[in-house]
Amino acid sequence: MIHISNGSVRRILTFSAVHPCEAIAPATLLNSLINLAHAISDCKTKNFASNKRNARESVRQIGFLRVFLEELRKASPNLPDSVVLGLSELHLTFQKIRYLLEDCTREGARLWMLMNSERVADHFRILARAISTALDVIPLGAIEVSEEVKEYVELATRQARKARLEVEPADKAAMKRVISVLSLFENGIVPDRRDLNQVLDYLGIGSWSECNNEVKFLDSEIALEWLKDEKREVGILGSLMGFMTYCRCVLYDVVDGEQSDIGRRKSSTEVGLLSCLNPDDFRCPISLEFMTDPVTVSTGHTYDRSSIMKWFRAGNKTCPKTGQKLPNTELVPNLALYKLIEQHCSENGISVSNSGRRNRTASVSVETLAYERAMNMVAAFLAGMLEENNNSDRAAHEVRVLSKRSVLNRSCLMEAGIVPRLLRLLPCSSVQENAMAALLNLSKHPKSKAAIVENGGLELIVGVLNKGLSLHARQHAAGALFYLASIEEYRELVGEIPEAIPGLIELIGKGPDRGKKNALVSIFTLLMHHGNHSKVLAAGAVPALVNLLESGTDIEEFKVDSLAILAALAEKPDGTVAILRCRRALHWVVEVLESSVASRAGKEHCVSLLLALCMNGGAEVVAPLVESSSLMRSLYNLYSLLGQEGSSRASKKASALIRVLHEFFERRPSGSASPILPRERFVHVW
Structure with missing residues (x-):
């Protein structure tokens, strides 16, 4: 901890x-x-x-x-x-x-x-x-x-x-009782509730929230064991977390205090701290990916452990950013930054690489037999509660908490038949938000995706997206559609539901921040199916995205996601037409590209978008761009940066856009209004 x-x-x-x-x-x-x-x-x-x-x-x-x-x-x-x-x-x-x-x-x-x-x-x-x-x-x-x-x-x-x-003898007796329960878990035997209550009474744990605090502490200890390459205690920590999770689910009928991470709202300090940080600061300067195990070298600069270790193994003894020779190769875990990255990714629905230490933590922490068997018992218990309609909201809340944590939890819940039971709860007003949030978490599991679709879940989820009783339920529905749309055939099925894409576009305009984020990534994923392109345009995506850029949002990821969707839409002529009809669209794209604080990812999407607009819009787009000397400087600076960091695809696009603008400038006296370069010359950059 x-x-x-x-x-x-x-x-x-x-x-x-x-x-x-x-x-x-x-x-x-x-x-x-x-x-x-x-x-x-x-x-x-x-x-x-x-x-x-x-x-x-x-x-x-x-x-x-x-x-x-x-x-x-x-x-x-x-x-x-x-x-x-x-x-x-x-x-x-x-x-x-x-x-x-x-x-x-x-x-x-x-x-x-x-x-x-x-x-x-x-x-x-x-x-x-x-x-x-x-x-x-x-x-x-x-x-x-x-x-x-x-x-x-x-x-x-x-x-x-x-x-x-x-x-003390009393401590020894309590420890012995815990070890006995863990042995029962390992043998697939349901423990006596009296034994569980005796342990919790001895420890002074008397509520769901106190029990949940124990689970969260054990979880954080496991994360730090892996973060600091200390794995000696992972096994017992995982088993104890199974013990306490089982107690939390089985012994308490009421979720008190909403002290769980589901009910927790960020403090003003947390909000202020995250809002003043650029998400690019969370990326490793070597790999440019979000750091899953940030460590600091003697110069004070921070890198992802795997990246800096590769740097050292290659024979380099200098700091990659400064070139300064390092007196030693000692790596100090940056625990504060790790927590910020973890919170940022959680708040914005960002997943990190499966090879990262964060994901390995989740999988390793639940490998103990006691934990796995305890989770199977918990899943069966919750499935029974949902089937009997016995305190359904309490059961749905527990599924929501469990399914958020790990792949194993989601697998156990799916195998217990939780998905169809949750889907039946979506029309129920008192249970809808917890049930939808639980389905969002379960939709990350491959088999759960199929179970949702096979049980008519797409229509039910779209119904919550459009008519959910709370904005939180609606944003959870948008998140679930994002994970479901990761399967190619499901993208088409979602697009065929008339209310799906319009509901996502409405959430971009009127939803809370998390809702906007979920809707943006869902739209981008749905665009991977060509049949959804015209539907996204017809639903008014372009004005909604431009309004989001104009709103002055200080959330960089909203800008990045909006530009990514606009770039995807601009690849087809009808998308270019829709963007150019939005009078201020080009202005905001150029402004982001020229901004000194915009992220590199956002600028790369700007280049892709402008190149597509130039290709499909011809002189109508190119002419105003040529007039901006500051734009050319920004493009050259970005091209130089991309070349240094080895982003060949983005570098080629920046080079192609620069050539288009230069050739138009050279031919301008001729009055030509046609596209400057043949499209086939750009095929290699897409």
Whole structure:
């Protein structure tokens, strides 16, 4: 788990503690120690799900020492070096104790801390010994404090040295019960609910949202195990996630608090941070693909791990961006950027390469037999709920949450016959949004696509797209059509439904941001079937796309997707005519191409679009373009950039467009209004 503490990134049960600097003033050191002691003492009111006795014993010891430190601050402004040395060691140990107590009380980590009880007890024992060692260094005779306080310190030293900080019997019993349930899962045996409830009661987990927090924590730990090439604990983490997921699905009838990632809305901070970042910053400077495992080299530049490793294996010892020689090839995982990329891709429906670490995380995390068997049981349980119409919205919500996470989850749900049951719920007002969102997630699975189509799902989904009871349900329907349209024959079937394409175009104009995104990518995918070209034009796609460009949206992907669709439409004469009829279309295309902040992908689509318009529109298009000197500069700059980065297809298109404009300029006195270059000269660039 990524934990922010004092601005640093820390995983659970790791201690980013540091020694105070040697030149620190004794008064400053004492003040910091006392503040740490107060923070540790405040933990006594918190709930410890496991290692209760060890944690409270540590808090009690620090309480003794706090009295000593506060009197020392009053009595001795000038401290001997030996005392400062001991206090410095105490400061380091106090930091580690505070981190450990934070982990013991962390929401979402209760099960994991229970299963690590022995390791946690070892930490408490080691830190208690560290306290006694630090106190031994301090010469109490050289300090002007009361005899009573000195006795406190001596007592704390003896107790720290002799403390029996071991795993508590109750923790051992709870761990044994968890291991027993995992064994039942592996053997395909449904566990007794009483055993599950006993574990959750012991951990203080009493609601769906608390259970879900445990699942999310375990999931994030698995992701970081793979991100940092640490796979030792992936197996047990996956099994525990199966345990907690089963509990979440089976034990709770009510989804409380909407603390799931389904119900979570981004905070204003998250929105602001993502909106001010250019998505191109998430791309590896070497591969130009979204980074799935960002790592930083010693120059401070970040690359995808696989790309920079190939660079090093080829014998290069320099930073690819700066050319600076690297003193070492150490790679530091950029966890903060990883989280931003993950959130950006999730929010915008972007999938990353299957070879990326992010996808391998999902597949590996569920390879344990216990997890797989638990998911089969969960899927059968939810299918029964849906079949009996027993709390259908609760079941649909759970399918929605599960199907979002992994391929294995989607496979288990599909095999349990969930798809036709969800389709039957789409006309139901109270269940529609959860059912549609679940179908969107399941539509990513190849067999689920077929099940949706074979059970009449296309018409039902288009019905939600046009008449859904909420904008969220409508945007989920658009997303499902995108995944279904990835199958060639289904593109034709979707296009044959009269309301499908007009519904997507309407969502581009009136939908929320995610709805716009889903509609845009769906339209682009449907255009891969030639029969849908005229239908997209007839539905008013061009004005809707130009309006989106004119709206001043600061979401770069909307611009990129709109330009990609316009470029695809312009490849045919009727598409060119429709675009040219939209008076401001050419202006906005040129503006994006000349923009200094537009993405490279957007500019590439601009080049493709302008080239197609020139080919089909002739002098009507070329003449105004030739008049713009800034356009030519932008084209030359882009052509140079594409040539350097090896994008041959886009480079050829930019070269062809430059030639068209140059030849028109040279022939302009002749008054020719026909296309400047024969079309066959451009066949190789398409």
